Amino acid sequence: MCYVKGYLGRVRADATRNLERVLSTGARMLADDPSATVAAIAAAAGVDRRTVYRRFASREDLMAAVYAARYDAVEEVIKAARLHEAPVAVALHLYVEGIIAVNRKWPVETSRMLREVTLRERRRRLIDDVDAFLQRATDEGLLRSDLPPGWVATVLPPLLEQAAEGLSELSAAQAADVVVDTLLRGVGVPRAR
Amino acid sequence: MCYVKGYLGRVRADATRNLERVLSTGARMLADDPSATVAAIAAAAGVDRRTVYRRFASREDLMAAVYAARYDAVEEVIKAARLHEAPVAVALHLYVEGIIAVNRKWPVETSRMLREVTLRERRRRLIDDVDAFLQRATDEGLLRSDLPPGWVATVLPPLLEQAAEGLSELSAAQAADVVVDTLLRGVGVPRAR
DNA sequence: TGTAACTGCCTCATATCTGTAGCACTTGAT
DNA sequence: ATCAAGTGCTACAGATATGAGGCAGTTACA
Numbered sequence: 496m497c498y499v500k501g502y503l504g505r506v507r508a509d510a511t512r513n514l515e516r517v518l519s520t521g522a523r524m525l526a527d528d529p530s531a532t533v534a535a536i537a538a539a540a541g542v543d544r545r546t547v548y549r550r551f552a553s554r555e556d557l558m559a560a561v562y563a564a565r566y567d568a569v570e571e572v573i574k575a576a577r578l579h580e581a582p583v584a585v586a587l588h589l590y591v592e593g594i595i596a597v598n599r600k601w602p603v604e605t606s607r608m609l610r611e612v613t614l615r616e617r618r619r620r621l622i623d624d625v626d627a628f629l630q631r632a633t634d635e636g637l638l639r640s641d642l643p644p645g646w647v648a649t650v651l652p653p654l655l656e657q658a659a660e661g662l663s664e665l666s667a668a669q670a671a672d673v674v675v676d677t678l679l680r681g682v683g684v685p686r687a688r
Numbered sequence: 689m690c691y692v693k694g695y696l697g698r699v700r701a702d703a704t705r706n707l708e709r710v711l712s713t714g715a716r717m718l719a720d721d722p723s724a725t726v727a728a729i730a731a732a733a734g735v736d737r738r739t740v741y742r743r744f745a746s747r748e749d750l751m752a753a754v755y756a757a758r759y760d761a762v763e764e765v766i767k768a769a770r771l772h773e774a775p776v777a778v779a780l781h782l783y784v785e786g787i788i789a790v791n792r793k794w795p796v797e798t799s800r801m802l803r804e805v806t807l808r809e810r811r812r813r814l815i816d817d818v819d820a821f822l823q824r825a826t827d828e829g830l831l832r833s834d835l836p837p838g839w840v841a842t843v844l845p846p847l848l849e850q851a852a853e854g855l856s857e858l859s860a861a862q863a864a865d866v867v868v869d870t871l872l873r874g875v876g877v878p879r880a881r
Numbered sequence: 882t883g884t885a886a887c888t889g890c891c892t893c894a895t896a897t898c899t900g901t902a903g904c905a906c907t908t909g910a911t
Numbered sequence: 912a913t914c915a916a917g918t919g920c921t922a923c924a925g926a927t928a929t930g931a932g933g934c935a936g937t938t939a940c941a
Contacts, residue, residue: 643858681874682843703887
C-alpha cells in the first residue's frame, strides 16, 4: 500500500515536491527500461533510495503509483474529450491530442500487467470507453466499417505513442493534426478512380 | 561469443534441434518479458539451464543470437521484396507481409539496444534500407510528400507489430492486405469533396 | 556395439536487487 | 527559535539471477 494514500496529516512542501520528482522520473525510467532498479530511479530523481521506500511500500507499489498517475491523466483527457457525447470528429481530435500530451508526461507502458486489481479495472474501463467511442464513430460514418473488428482500437495506442516521441519537435496539437489526418486519410496519395 | 558460431565439427541432430527450440522459445519469452530469466527460458524450452549456457556464453549472448535470427529473417524479407528495384506498390506489400510473418516467428523487440556492435550495424542498415525505400515510394507518387519527415518510417514498425499479434486469425497475406489498405487509404470514410 | 557427443542434475561462488534499521542532520511551519 | 517532519548515509539480511564445475547417464552415429 502506498504511503501517500490515506496520509491525512500535515505534509511539508519539499516532501511532496520530492514525491512528484520520484513519480515523474520513475515514469521516464520505467518507460525506458521496465526493469529499472529502485536505486537507479532514486539516483535519477536526485533522491536517496531510502526515501523512495519511505513513500512506497515496495517497488511494485511505486509502479502502481506511476500507473495510477497516468490513468488519472488519461481519465481526465477522456472526460474533457466527452468521448460519448461530443461530435465524433471533435472528440477524436481532442482525445488524440490529449493522449499525446499524456504520453509525453507519463510515457509508461501500461500493457504489462500489474497485480493491483483496481488498476486493472481502471485499465479495462479506459479500454472499454475508447472501444465504445470507436464504435460510435463507425456508426456515425466517420470510420470505415469494412475493417477487421478491433483493428483501429489496436492500432491507435501505438500510433499515439509514436506520435508522442517521434514528432517531438511538434506541439501536441500539431502532432494530433498529423495523427488524425494520416489515421483517417492514410499516408498514400489519393488515386483518381 | 556464441558457441555455435565457429563450431565446425560434427553436430548431432538432436543438439541442433534443442538449440532451435531454445532460440524460438527464447524469442517468445523475451518478447513477452524482456527480463525473463535464463532458467525460465530453459524450462519453457524443455531444456536444462546448464544446456543453454553450454551453447551461449551468457544471457546477453543468447539475446544476441535471438536478435541475429530475427535480423536474418528480416534481411531475407527485404531481399525477397526487392525494396530498391521492384515497383513500390508491390515491394510494399511483399515487405509488409514478410515482416508480419517475421514478427510472428521472432516477436522480439529489437528497439532495446544491445552491446554487440555487429548487431547494431545490421539494425542500422535495415533501417536505412526501409528509409530509402519509403523515400523512393514518396518520389514515385505512392506516398504523400506533405507529411513530417520520418513519420511513415516511425509508424510502420509498430503497425506491423500490432498486425502480427492483433490480426492473429488472419494469415500473414490477409493481414498485409489490411495493413497496406489502412496505411495508404486510412481508416476514415472517404468524404465527398 | 562401442565411442564420442550431449544432456540432466546437483552444487557452488559471485553479484545484484529488495526491503529494513538506526542515526545524524537539515528544513519547513508556527 | 523550537519542534517535528523529512532526508541522507551506512549497514545488513534475504532472495534471486548469473555463470561455472563435475559426473553419471543417455543418445546419435560409425
